[in-house]
Amino acid sequence: MVSQDLNSALGARVPANAIDDDRILDAARDLMATIGIRRTTMADVARTAQVSRATLYRRYPNVQALAAAVTTREFADALGSVRTVDGDTVRESLARTVVHMTSAARSHPLLRRIVELDPEFLMPYLLHRTGRTSRAQLDAIEAGIRTGQEDGSVRDGAPRELAAVVLQAAWSSALTGPVFSESPDLLDTQLFDLLERYLRP
Known part of the structure; x- marks a missing residue:
């Protein structure tokens, strides 16, 4: 019972493969548009997106790869609009x-x-x-x-x-x-x- 109550209070852990990529890219975009690419760290993005660093690194090896994904998405969306x-x-x-x-x-x-x-x-x-x-x-x-x-x-x-x-x-x-x-x-x-x-x- 105590363990069930604790799990409810903390919230169910979301499996890494269930995390939407847009959630990560949105967090990275907001950080990069505020403090720039060089000052953005993977830890910042993981914390802002509320995902583990392990999950983030499985998808993007570094900030440069993340920045490339963000800019590609942003300008593809702009072009599509x-x-x-x-x-x-x-x-x-x-x-x-x-x-x-x-x-x-x-x-x-x-x-x-x-x-x-x-x-x-x-x-x-x-x-x-x-x-x-x-x-x-x-x-x-x-x-x-x-x-x-x-x-x-x-x-x-x-x-x-x-x-x-x-x-x-x-x-x-x-x-x-x-x-x-x-x-x-x-x-x-x-x-x-x-x-x-x-x-x-």
Whole structure:
């Protein structure tokens, strides 16, 4: 009886395999958006997510792997929430949609915190390789370019190459735009003009 009462008071222990991964990623996101990646420890995440460190380490070997999982999820969710913005042509619609996506990334609290506190985390993805998020964005932009080429509103050229240039301009605006202007509206207007002119036949 005493042991049953004690178990009730402490709460039933949740099996490690029953813990939702989002619970861990949510905890890591909140910590990283507050104190940065470098100051976040695995112990912090385990404590915030209310899981054991053993459970956390079974899923993620270190903070870097956890940060990669968090950022991939956050920006995949942001990309998934972007809806096509109507324009007079497919080209204009594509440019407006990319601007909308860029504006959302630029103002995302986690990205802003990474830029402010842990910019080195972004270096491999900017200088050496594309991540899963960038590849998904490239796929979406490439599909829009192909549609625009079919209706004649987007200029000729290899769709993947055109998409890469568009994405490079978008990420530049998202990451370095705030250095040159404090006006998000101005940055969005300039990016739209740049993309619309670049894609015009």
